[in-house]
Amino acid sequence: MSADVFLHGALALPVSCSAILGREAASARTRLADHAIVLSEDDPWPLLLASEGEDAEGVVLRLDATALSRLEFLADVLDQSLALVTIATTAGGGTARALVPRHPPSKKVIPLQSGPWTRQWAATLAATVEDVLALQGQAHPAQIRRRLRLMMVRASSRVRALASPAPATLRHDARPGDVATRAIRQPYANFFAVEEYELRHVRFRGGLGPEVNRAVFISGDAVTVLPYDPVRDRVLLIEQFRPGPLARGDAQPWLLEAIAGRIDPGETPEESARREAVEEAGLVIGQMHFAAGYYPSPGAKAEYLYSYVALTDLPDGSAGTFGLAEESEDIRGHLIGFERLMELTGSGEINNAPLLVTVMWLAANRDRLRAGGQVPY
8 A cells, every 4th residue: 555645844844854764865846825834832843734825845755655654653643644635736646645734733833934943943843753763663653642752852862963073083983884784773762862872883993893782871062151250269169969979879868060951952052051050040041152072981872062161250159959849950050260160179078070060261351251361162
């Protein structure tokens, strides 16, 4: 069994079409009469709604039974269904199936503005489609639907990784085929996820090595920002309970840290840092200086961190207790001078990597920040 399918929004992008089809896709651009593509409030996934006199732009794909099964699985995850529609312009016209919402939108909808939406969301949602389809046969659509926002966090991390690869001047410069992945499984997925890979990779002496099993903790990219007042020569640290040290057996699971949080889908790292500063410390930060981008534990975690120092006015009384109640956050702020910061670093009381990395950057650039000079990026 095969069928023509009209795809819109992120599903009409070539990477999504190929994921649905299971191979490189040849699609035909077309219009769907008396329909509009809209966005529901706070949801970046475009919706196809009947709207007399309007045309919706998309593509038409001929899907075989296997590809239709993939699309039906994706539709279940998105809480949509396949309905018969009439195509305005295809090679010959006629009917096709299209994804439409199972329920009327519960929030206000607005017309899709293609340019802004494409810049902010298209690549992330297309990557999410790939990740969702990879779970067919491993997870129930309702389970994936509950985690869809978290999967978008991971997908946006993949997009950033592809868009800005780090240099490879000393290390091995990876080429296609250097890693051969036979299977990927996801044995655990809740707030975070764990993936298992069966893979082979090229060895330094040449050729692919034997197949190995590797497990990776999936959490998504994150950002840290250390507010620094160059006039008063002080910083603001936050303190909160952390389950990681508790699980290790550490008797002191309350850590001193920089402001930190995951980068939400649709955000830049800088936007995330400014949002987290308000949520975790009640601060509106000023000029941001990039300290480093790095993997904190690449042997086991896919997380990548963007760390910043932000010039911020930190008068007496800036520290307090903060955190989002809906995330069960309990955060205390500490205003401390630079010398005290270095004492805590030297004593080991500051013992988390992102803050240590940022403190080292601040120590190297402090004089220039205080003098108002240029800081190298």
